[in-house]
Amino acid sequence: MPVKEVFPMRNDFLQGADKGICTCIALVWARKTLLKGSGLDSYSELGLDDHTMNAQMAKLRKLDNQPAEQCELVGLKPDGPDTTIHSIDDVINKTKASASGVAIFWTQTHTMGYRYASKEKEFFDNEKGLYRAELTDDLKKKMTDIISPNGPVIGLRLLKLPS
Secondary structure, eight states, X not given: XXXXXXXXXXXXXXXXXXXXXXXXXXXXXXXXXHHHTSOOOSXXXXXXXXXXXXXXXXXXXXTTTXXXXXXXXXXXXXXXXXXXXXXXXXXXXXXXXSSSOEEEEEOSSOEEEEEEETXXXXXXXXXXXXXXXXXXXXXXXXXXXXXXXXXXXXXXXXXXXXX
């Protein structure tokens, strides 16, 4: 199965000089994915409208150096400390090795999500959409094409639901 776009997205929000709602929506996506136990099939499954997430992002942005507090606001827990990464392979391999198989990751200016399941991998980018593939290599190519203009990936946070 080649890479499938599950649903398209856009990011039209600004907060002062800061663009978007990417951290908020990536965390919301991760929570909804973990609660469902599989991939989302529609944008509406995120359960929040863009304006609500824009308001939440204003609060989350102030907690950029406080991952536990950031996660708590959306009903998640970090599964270990934030990790410095250097490649999309790091995103894939570290998420695959985690208990939940769900993570957010970022470049200098943008946050995205990744989910690993044995027969289904997902890449979530609120500027482009949610993509799903059976084969890691297929999704990795799509991720590379989309992420490259944003610069290299630099950080990863594995996520889980609170106990």
